[in-house]
Amino acid sequence: MDGNEALQQARARVIEAISQNMNLYGVTPSIGRLYCLLFFSDKPLTLDEMKEELGMSKASMSLAVRSLLDLNMVEKAWRKGVRKDLYVVKDDSFQRFFDLFMKKWRPAVSMNTKAIEKTIAELEELDENEAASDEDRERAKTDISKLQNWLVYYDWLDRLIDTFESKEILDFVPMEKKEKD
Numbered sequence: 001m002d003g004n005e006a007l008q009q010a011r012a013r014v015i016e017a018i019s020q021n022m023n024l025y026g027v028t029p030s031i032g033r034l035y036c037l038l039f040f041s042d043k044p045l046t047l048d049e050m051k052e053e054l055g056m057s058k059a060s061m062s063l064a065v066r067s068l069l070d071l072n073m074v075e076k077a078w079r080k081g082v083r084k085d086l087y088v089v090k091d092d093s094f095q096r097f098f099d100l101f102m103k104k105w106r107p108a109v110s111m112n113t114k115a116i117e118k119t120i121a122e123l124e125e126l127d128e129n130e131a132a133s134d135e136d137r138e139r140a141k142t143d144i145s146k147l148q149n150w151l152v153y154y155d156w157l158d159r160l161i162d163t164f165e166s167k168e169i170l171d172f173v174p175m176e177k178k179e180k181d
Contacts, residue, residue: 011040025071025100030056031064035073035089044077044086072099094175098164106161113154116147123147 001009019032037053038045045053051061065087068074073096077086090096123140126132132140163169 011036025073027067027071030054030060031067034061034064035068038074038087038089039091041088044079044088046082046084046086048084050087072096098167101164102161105157109154109158109161113151113158116150116154120144120147
């Protein structure tokens with residue numbers, strides 16, 4: 001096997017692994033292959049160049065690039081004399097993870113917290129309602145207790161998200177592995 005074949009085989013292994021795990025970002029393996037194409041490219045690429053390399057339709061390629069832009073995984077680049085949009089990998093893996101984590105979890109925490117707080121308020125009204133049966137009031141109290149535990153969890157998760165946003169998480173888990181003494 002010559003050097004070029006070895007290089008292509010090594011890259012293919014990474015491309016396959018990355019593309020198969022792109023579901024973690026909520027996108028398809030073909031978008032993962034596009035990301036890897038840009039990652040391994042020596043220069044910014046146009047949609048036409050990416051389409052030709054991957055054999056995807058122009059519409060699919062455009063959608064894939066938009067998905068990667070939304071995930072903050074690629075960015076537009078500029079090159080003198082080139083009129084078409086060019087794209088390159090925005091290779092800040094840590095920030096990409098932080099952005100994804102915050103983008104996925106912050107809205108979920110907010111939505112769940114609001115629903116739980118509203119439900120607790122309604123259950124408290126039921127508990128205070130003398131027309132409700134003892135059994136219903138008792139179930140309401142049990143549900144309130146369970147839901148309050150969830151509020152503790154969502155408060156913790158919200159504070160964890162804050163540490164990603166402020167990068168304080170790096171004080172506890174640094175980017176570089178510390179040497180053992």
